[in-house]
Amino acid sequence: MINNPKTALAIAHDVVACGVAWVLAYLLRFNLDLDHPYFSGAWTTLPWVIPTQAAVFLAFGLYRGIWRYASLPDLKRILLAAAVATMATALVLRLFYVSSVVPRSVFILDPILLVMLMGGSRLAYRLWKERRWVALNALDAQPVLVLGAGDAGASLVKALASSAEWRVVGLLDDDPHKHGRHVHGRPVLGSIEALPRYAARYDVKHAIVALPSASHAVRRRAVEVATRAGLRALTVPSFEDLVSGRVTVSSIRQVELDDLLGRDPVVLDMAGLQHWLTGRTVLVTGAGGSIGAELCRQIARFAPAKLVLLEQSEFALYQMEQEFSQRFERLPTACLIGDVKNRQRVEQILHEHRPDVVFHAAAYKHVPLMEDANAWEAVQNNVLGTLVVAEACRDRGVGKFVFISTDKAVNPVNVMGATKRLAEMVCQALQEGSCPPAARAHTKAATQFVMVRFGNVLGSAGSVIPKFKEQIARGGPVTVTHPEITRYFMSIPEACQLVLQAGLMGKGGEIFVLDMGEPVKIVDLARDLIRLSGFTEDEIKIEFTGLRPGEKLFEEPLADDETTLPTPHPKLRIARARSVDPGWLDELRVWLMSAPVPLSQLRPELSRWVPEYRPNGEEAGSGAVNRALA
Template sequence: MFWLTLDTFLTRIRPFRAGISLLLDAVLVALAWHATYLFRLGFEKWWSARPSYDTAVLAGLVLLYALMLWLWGAPRGMWRFSGFGEVKRLAGACLMAGLLGAVAVLMAHLSGVPRSVLALHPVFCLISMAMMRLGYRMLYEHMRGRISGSSVESHRALVMGAGQAGRLAVAGIQHQGWVVVGWLDDDPLKRDVRVAGIPVLGPLDQLARFVALHGITHVIVAMPSAEPAQRRRALALASSSGLNVLTVPSNTELLSGRRVEQLRHIEPEDLLGREPVQLDEGGISECLNGRTVLITGAGGSIGSELCRQVARYGPKKLVLYEQSEFALYQIEQDLTLHFPLVQLVRLMGDVKDLDHLRQTFQRFKPQVTFHAAAYKHVPLMEDENAWAAVRNNTLGTYHAALAAAESGVERFVLISTDKAVNPTNVMGASKRAAELVLSHMASVHAGTRFMAVRFGNVLGSSGSVIPKFKEQIARGGPVTVTHPDITRYFMTIPEAARLVVQAAAIGETGRVYVLDMGDPVRIVDLARDMIRLSGHRTDEVLIQFSGLRPGEKLFEELLTASETTLPTTIQRLNIACLQDSPKDDQVLRWLFELCAMGAVPDETVRRALRSLLPEFSPSLH
C-alpha cells in the first residue's frame, strides 16, 4: 500500500516536474555553499568567519545556478532515467555558474569570501545534484519492483471497465512490467473504491484528465460484455487520447477460444460493432450437421470464414474447392487445428472448368454448396480484365450451379454484392448477371434451392481498404482516399458469414437475400479513425484524395429503385423483391452467346452485359 501511495504521489506532481527540480537544485546550491565552508574552515570557524555580505553572495549564486541549470535543460530531465547524459548537463551548468560566480565575486573585491570556497562550491553542487537524481532513480526502480515485480517501467496504463474481464486482464499483465494506475468506470457504485487493490478514479469521460495527471502511456478497454454503443463510445474516447490503445478480446473472440488477458490492438471492426445477430441455431444445425458441404473459393476472405462457421455445426464432410494452392493450404491448416474432427477434402479446382466441377459434385455428392469463388477487385476487373471477370463470376456461377443441380444438391448459395445493384463496373455487372443465372437455374431445376445473398464490403477482406490503409499508415502516409464524400457499407467477416449460413438454412429457391448493413461509413472517417488508433495524429499521417477510379461509385446501394424488401424471421436478413428481370430464355440464350464468344476485348464484354442488364451504366472516369 505504501508503494502504491508513493507512486500516486509522484505521478500527481509529475506535471510540475521542471519547477520542483529547479527548486530542489536551488536548495542544494545553498546547502553545498554551507558544506563548502564547513569543509574549508572546520566546525570552529565555518559560521563565524564569514563576511557580513555572505548571504547576499549566496543569494546571487543561487539565482546564477538556477539560470545556468535552466539554460542547460537540467530541470526538464526525467530523474527516473538519470544517467551519464544527465551528469554531463549538470557538470556543464555547475562549471559555468561556478566560473561566472567566482569572476563576479573577485571583480567586486569581495575578499572576505575564501577563494577555496569559490573553487570547491561547483564540485559540491555537482556531487549533490547527481546523488539526488541517482538516488531518486534507485528509489523509483525499487518501487517499480515492489509494485509490478519488475524494475523496468515500460507501460503505465488506465483500464476502462472495472468488471470481471478487466480484473482478469490486469491479473495477467501486472507482473510483466505493466503498472496499472487506475480504473475508469461509469458505474456510480464503483466510485472511490478499490478493485483488485487499484483505485477506481472516475467515469470514462474523464480519461483525458487522468492521462495528463498520471503520465499514462497505454489505455486498455476491458468491456467485452458492454452494449455495442457503449463499447464504441469507450473506444472512441480511448482513440482520441492519442495513446497506444489495447483491448481485451470481444465476446465473439472469447467464445472462439481466446483468453481475456490476450490484449490486442484496436481494429476498425471494434468501432463498427453492432448488436450480435440471434441466429436460428437449431435450423442451421439441421441444415448442416452430418451433411456434406462444398465451398468454392474456400481459401478467400469470405470463403474461409464460411468454412469456419460451417465447421462449427459438425458437417459429415467439408469439401474445400480452391484454385490458389497457398490459400487452400492456409484454410486446411486452420481447420485442422481448430476443428480436428471435421473430415476435410482439399481440392485444387477452378469454377471455369465445368468438367472438373461435374466430376467433383458427382464424386462427393454435397447436400449444401456455398459459391464464394469470385474476382471482386473493381478497378482491376475494369481495365483489360473484363472478360476474365465475366468468365469467372458469371460463367463460373453457371458451371457451379449446373454441376450442383445435376448431382442433386439440396441448397446452393451464391455470395453476391451490393455492387450488383445499378452496376457501374464490370465486376458488379458480372455479379448481377450471376444472380440472374441463379434465377434461371431455380426455374428449371426444382430439385435444388438456388439463392443469392447480397451484401457490401467486409472489413479486412483481401482487396479491401483496411489492409491498404494499415500499410500506408505503417509507412508514415499518406493515406489515399479516392473522394472526401465516398461512403461504403461495411460488415465484419464473421457477421457476414453467419448470415450467409443462416440464409442457406431458411432460404427459398430463386430468392435474393439482402443483409442489413447498418449505416454507410464515410471512408475518410474510417481513415482518420485508423490513423488515431495507430497512435498517430492526422497532422502526422496525412490523408490524400486521389479521385474516383474507373467504375467506382460515390455511394453503394443494396436495392434498386424498383426493388423492395420483405423481412424474414432473422434480424438483418431480408428478401429483395426483384422486378423487371429478364425472361429465363433470354438469360439462357445470353449465356450460350457469351460462351461462344471466347476471349474478347473489354468493350465487347460491356456491350454484352448491357444487352442483358439495361441498368448497367459503365463509368470510365
C-alpha cells in the same frame, strides 16, 4: 511413494495440523484448563486421530494441487475432507473401543480448527508468493488505466495482478456509484472523461478498454477519449469470445477498426444450422478467399461429415490446408484445386464427393481491375463459373446452392456489378426451370438456389483497410479516392454468419440482402486507422486521388423497405427482384462460350443481358433478352 519433497512437506504440515487442531479442540472445550481430568484424553486418542485423518486427506487428493495457486475449489475440498476426517475419527474410536471419553463438542470444534489451519496456511503461502512476485514484476511493469469497472474490468485487474508487463494503477467508469470504491485493491478513480487528468498524474501511456458487453458507441467513445489524451488504446476480447471460452479477459490486444465500427452480435438459429449442416457434406468454392475461408471456418463449427474446399489458387489452398489440419484435425476435409469454369472438373468433384450443400464464393471482385482489360475474364469467372457450378449442382441433385453476390449488383454501373447481377439471374432462371427431365431420373429433389447480397467487408483481400495499413506503415500518405465516397461495411465473420443463416432460411429463388447498418465515409476510416496506429493527421497525410473506373461515389442501400421484404431475422431481408424466364439460358450459354468479346462491344452486350446496368451513367440497354425479365 512420494517423490516430490514439497508434497512430503505439505503432508507433514497437515499431520501436524491434525494434532494441533485435536489438542486445541480439547483446550477450547475445557477453557484452557490443562489440569482438567478429561484433558488427558487428548493425548491418549491422538495416536488414533492422526493416522485416520491423514489417510482421509490422502484419499481426497489434497496434495495434487500447488499451494501457490490454492483457490476456492481447494478450500471446498479441505472443508469436505475435514468433515469426513472427523466422522472417520469418531468411527475409529468407536470400533476400536478406545477407553478415553471424547466430548461431543470436540468433534464439532476439530473440523473448524482443521479448516482454519490447513486453509489458512495455504492462503498465507499464496499471498506471500504473489506479493513477492508482484513486487518483483512491478519494477518493470508499465502503469495502465482500465476503462470499465464492471465484471470484465474486475476480471482484468485480477488477471493482471501478477503480470510482468502491466501494472494497473486504477479504473475509470461512468457509474458514479463506483467512484471511490476499490476493485481487487485498485481504486475506481472517476469517469472515463477524466482519463487525461489521471493519465498525467500516474504517467500512464496505455489505457485498456474493458467494456466487452457495452454498445459499440460506448466503446468507440472510450477509445476516442484515450486517443485524444495521447494514450495507446488497448482492449479485451469481445463478449462473444469471452462467453465461448475461446479466449480469456487477459488476452489484451490493440483496438481494431472492427471495434470502432462494431455492430450488434448476430443471433443465429444454432439448432437449425446444426440440423442443416451437421453430418452433411459441404462444398465451398473460392475457399481460399476472404469470404470462402471464413465460411469454411464457420461451417466447421457444426461438424459436417466432410468439408470440401475448392480453390484455383494453389498457395491460398495450401494455407487453408495447413490451418485446418491444425485447428480442425478431426474434421474430414478435401482440399481440391480446380477452376469453376471447368465443367468436367466440377462434375468430377460433385460425382466423387456428393455434397449436400454448396456455397459458391469464387468470384473476381475488384471493381477497377475488372472494368477494362480484364472485363471479359470477369464475365467468364463470375457468370460462366456460376452457370457451370449451378447446373452441375442441379444435375447431381445437390440440396441447396448458396450464391455469394454483392451490393454492386444493385443497379450496377461497373462490369463487376453487372456480372454478379447476371450470375444472380442465372440462379433465378435455374430455380424457375427446376431440374430438366433428363436429370430427374437420378435427382432426389429440385435444388434450391439461394442468393445473398452484401457490401464491403473489413479486411478482405483487395479492400481499403489492408491498403491503408500498408500506407501508414510506410509513413504515408494514405490515399482516398474522394472526400465524400461512402460505403457500407461489416466484418467478415458477421457476413459469413448471415450467409449461413440466409442459406438455412432460403427455400429457393430468394435474393437475401444483409442489413449493412449505417454508411461510413472512407476518409473517416482512414482517420480512425491513423489514430489507432498512434499517429496524427499531421504526421500521416491523407491525399485524394479521384474516382477510379467503374467506382460509385455512393452505394445504394440494400435493405430499405421499398425494395425489400422483411424476414423473421432482423438482419436479413429479401430483394424485390424481377422474375427470370429460364428460356434465355441457352442463348446466354452460347454467348459465354464464344470468343472473347472486345471491350467496345462488351458493355453494350452486358446492357442487353442486364437492363439495369448503366455503364458510366448511360441509359440501360434493351434487346431480345428483355423478354427474360418480367
